[in-house]
Amino acid sequence: MSPSASVLVVSQLDDATADAVIEELNRRQVPVVRLDPGDFPADITVAARLDNDGMRGSARTRTRVTDLEQVRAVYWRRPRPYTAPPGLGDQEASWCREEARYGLGGILASLPGAHYVNHPWRNRNAEYKPVELATAAHCGFAIPPTLLANDETAAQEFAHEHGPVIYKPLRNTDYQSADGRALTVWVEEAGPGDLDAGVTQTMHLFQKRVQSVADLRVTAVGEEVFTVRIEGSPSLDWRRHYDSLSYSLIDTPLHLAQSVRQYLDAFGLVFGAFDFGVDLDGRIWLYECNPNGQFAWFPEPITGRIITALADQLQHAGDHSAR
Structure with a gap:
């Protein structure tokens, strides 16, 4: 070439x-x-x-x-x-x-x-939450108790057992209001009383809420792993408050880096953006991995380091084995 x-x-x-x-x-x-x-x-x-x-x-x-x-x-x-x-x-x-x-x-x-x-087919395979969570558990990540169901009774029982629980969409699908405005379905807390017959209309994902003191966004690019500690979110879903959060680039714990590597290899991915919560005891819980996640909202020099790693992957493609 x-x-x-x-x-x-x-x-x-x-x-x-x-x-x-x-x-x-x-x-x-x-x-x-x-x-x-x-x-x-x-x-x-x-x-x-x-x-x-x-x-x-x-x-x-x-x-x-x-x-x-x-x-x-x-x-x-x-x-x-x-x-x-x-x-x-x-x-x-x-x-x-x-x-x-x-x-x-x-x-x-x-x-x-x-x-x-x-590769687009690798992205597609890694976007199915049930496969993602099952693979993550096999790779050694800690996974919060999770229910996937359209069963109203099962959802209510899960909320009673693990409350408080959170609801999150299974995919970031485009969603619009009646007047054509783009809407976002955020991660929200749900109790047994919130889980009515609407649960039966499609698949839902419920998860035990991690009582977190901070969040981690781990961005993997090839062999390089960048871990950012995120603090200061006033609500459950920190994506709603980018400008009010604090970001600090930290060393990636060894066990986390090893699990990240196993996970990328399992799906044949070069890039992955992992979201974690850190609880009061310091345990790190995996929420999800987006095989095509954003990073441009990080402040410098964090963004610059990820951009450099990605540009290296693309420029020096002959040095990498195709996946």
Whole structure:
């Protein structure tokens, strides 16, 4: 692969985390192409040939042309969903979206020789909470007692047994109000009286609340692990108060680093953002691992160190074994 081989950043335009990494790659004069599958087919044209010699061809956006054989690394961030041309009926539009997902998606997931951070199929596999928690327990993390159910009685019994419990969504799915405003489903405390027939409508995740004195965000990039202690949240879900929190970069406890490594290897991940709570006794409890978590909201120099580690992974892709 030539020195001019590019890094492909698969993400939507409004992505501060991807922007920060692209800026660092530009500073290093590493060729970068941003491609958002949500722009296909209106603003992306693809021609890929496959034969016994492998894949070759190109993907063209409004401003860049990517040689599919000359992609050194792929930074898979947060692309928009596949779309269909306007004016189609529901059935035709659905068919076009699925063809795009399995066609363009398959091409982007099989670029010859590319190093993925992370491979989209690895991300997908690691986003299922039941699999995530079961794997985490096997890797030695402490997991709070958890219930996954659409059974109203089971949920109430769990809340009586482990109260207070918290509810958290199983996935950060887009959710909008009736007037089109984007809404966030936060982590909230729930008691037996809050768990009514609505529980039966879909799957829910309930977990014993950790009486924490601090939170940890552990960001792993390849062999590098950055642990940030977070304090000062006035509510259960610290993501609601980024600006009012204190952040300190600390040494990663050895047992935690070992479990992080095992977990990444189990899913074939290069990057992972782990969330923990530290209880009154100092025990560290795993809440979740986001295989594609954000980090651009950290203050400097924390953000800069993670950006450097990611840029190193993408720039020096030939030094890493593809996952």
